[in-house]
Amino acid sequence: MQKKEPIVDESGDIIKQEIITSGHRLVGYSLVPDDKVKILKAFAEALDNHEVDVIVSTGGTGYSKTDVTVETLRGIFDREVEGFGEVFRFLSYEDPQVRSAAYLSKATAGIIKDKVIYALPGSPDAVKLAMEKLILPEAPHLVFIARSK
Amino acid sequence: MQKKEPIVDESGDIIKQEIITSGHRLVGYSLVPDDKVKILKAFAEALDNHEVDVIVSTGGTGYSKTDVTVETLRGIFDREVEGFGEVFRFLSYEDPQVRSAAYLSKATAGIIKDKVIYALPGSPDAVKLAMEKLILPEAPHLVFIARSK
């Protein structure tokens, strides 16, 4: 949902492709600058769309001053899915291309009302790993749980 | 900004009137249900409007399960102006029509980037008191401070 480079959005393209090829429907897409208010607005619009079950963002999860996606989301999550970031960082560490750089990401997930949000790093490899190993296998179940009872 | 009764919005009308008669410009107005996502969206849109300096909402500051304005705002404030709610409740208590009921409101204020938000109770008298005694006298100065340096 959120990406710095407006013209080429490789990580956003991977997310879209993974969603479609896994048989889910892509409801929307937007490019948002590293700005708390713009981020809030984009997420609020997606959350207000009754066709949306899951929101996946890429970028803004690092430790530069412009990285505010996770801080912004933590203020609005009903519940943070704290295990997502942990398992994602553990999987990233296991990748010899990433190793210790794994701990430089604040990637996380959370639930707002009956929707699930994933905030992924900006790197295409990280996005691919998260989508294939963690999000596609569990997101439908997590949405079901969040809506149960 | 946020009001339960969609047709007649007496408190919203008072806010608009106070803004205009005090010489400020009314930039926008919206009616929002007691829903976290709709509230977030409305505030995000106002915050994203470069013509807006101050946002005043009414309603949703009590202790019923539907009152979620303050909880929603606290998740997104950069800084809460904690003294506003205190002084507002103290002034409300001094009003013989309110007295102890003053403590049943979570009315508050806060700063996001360079804009100031006030969240007032739904009662017309409360709104009038807050606008005349606390908001109109200080909001321009608070906006100036929030933008300084």
Added chain:
Amino acid sequence: MQKKEPIVDESGDIIKQEIITSGHRLVGYSLVPDDKVKILKAFAEALDNHEVDVIVSTGGTGYSKTDVTVETLRGIFDREVEGFGEVFRFLSYEDPQVRSAAYLSKATAGIIKDKVIYALPGSPDAVKLAMEKLILPEAPHLVFIARSK
């Protein structure tokens, strides 16, 4: 509910008397030491009693190391009624017998599920002020609000 001196409990007696003479029913009473676990247990038992609407405790709201009532309650409140402590301290300050000592109390109130809890200081005068000026006039309404919708 919680009181330091086990034999004579003047403040507890005032609370009981105020409850009864104002026409409410006294459902239970217990003396609890300044111990987090004992305090949790006493509140949990009262909260689990279907006859209970409101719980009023006295003591444990100061700044000695043994004063842990408010810290314990804040961990379990669904919502803190933040205005209660503020208005109580303002009223205490107005009492020439109290004045600046008013700020040495953390007296507060909160909601857990459909019940309201008030945590008052240990002093008989403080308890009397809080009961007559703030609790008896508003507690039934606050319980009603907390249960609405």
Added chain:
Amino acid sequence: MQKKEPIVDESGDIIKQEIITSGHRLVGYSLVPDDKVKILKAFAEALDNHEVDVIVSTGGTGYSKTDVTVETLRGIFDREVEGFGEVFRFLSYEDPQVRSAAYLSKATAGIIKDKVIYALPGSPDAVKLAMEKLILPEAPHLVFIARSK
């Protein structure tokens, strides 16, 4: 301590068996519904029992609206043992039967005064893993540390 199915409590039985066969003494057992007040009461009673060193609960650690065990415990922990949930989720991920579902649990541990609490998921396999790999090997040492000095 806390389990959803009142009649058959397979995970509770595993915990009891693991405690006994490892040479520790089982001091108590209780079945508690997914209710914040009942959960608080059950933990407060166990914490108030001088024979108890360690409390192990099962269930209530997921993301359905009824899962409130972890949220309730976090309000009363003196210190959360944050590494427990992390290492538990990492071990769960390594189990080919669990994999990505590992991140759907908020399993955690914490210290209250001189006692250690573990909150495990409701699944028998998860309980067995946690008991054998993480709790039995470290709980006595953690209790010793929590009581030291």
Added chain:
Amino acid sequence: MQKKEPIVDESGDIIKQEIITSGHRLVGYSLVPDDKVKILKAFAEALDNHEVDVIVSTGGTGYSKTDVTVETLRGIFDREVEGFGEVFRFLSYEDPQVRSAAYLSKATAGIIKDKVIYALPGSPDAVKLAMEKLILPEAPHLVFIARSK
């Protein structure tokens, strides 16, 4: 302790004078810029001085981006004396020279180990009011309470 204008420090002078004329001993004084690390260092040094019982700072309690004293202190307080700021703002409001501007200050107090810290606004009038009405009458008692048991 903390003051912006290095040469003339009228508010600091008032604090020193109030301390001395009320019969207490002035142990130290330092001028600190609006910088989180410098503020932390100055408070840590004062807290590490066994001759110090009470620390009073002036400035840095407003809502400009450079005002970070209160945010810094809240990270290190063992307990915040939340009532101090409330009563101070209520007294400030009652002053016809201040009125609604009272809510623009985050003035607060807190306890670290066995010492009490007061963070006052930068204005000489505010400092005088706080010292005479709230700090001098209660600080010795609050230190005594913080050290009791």
Added chain:
Amino acid sequence: MQKKEPIVDESGDIIKQEIITSGHRLVGYSLVPDDKVKILKAFAEALDNHEVDVIVSTGGTGYSKTDVTVETLRGIFDREVEGFGEVFRFLSYEDPQVRSAAYLSKATAGIIKDKVIYALPGSPDAVKLAMEKLILPEAPHLVFIARSK
């Protein structure tokens, strides 16, 4: 920076050696007792030193009552690097000499202004693992990120 045994500081020596042999410059060193104020003072002094980019402490990350390093640092971090502790505990668990004991450490990292702080356990093996696998490979990059834009 912080170590319990004043005479022999094996873990501190390992940190110094790792810093020097990896080609970085050792700017300072201090031994600090398990005391919140002394810890704050030592970190504030290091943070106030313009030659310092990274601060590495050892000890005080466990669950005894004297272990307060992490609690103290969390109060002053601008941003916690939450992934560091997770990946460190995962690596520790993988070490057959550590296994489940890995979850007994609160080791963490964080950013204050433009400096990075690592808080490691007191054990020489833990310090060696953290330095070689996680800190030396990423600290320069993390400092660069924290200072970017």
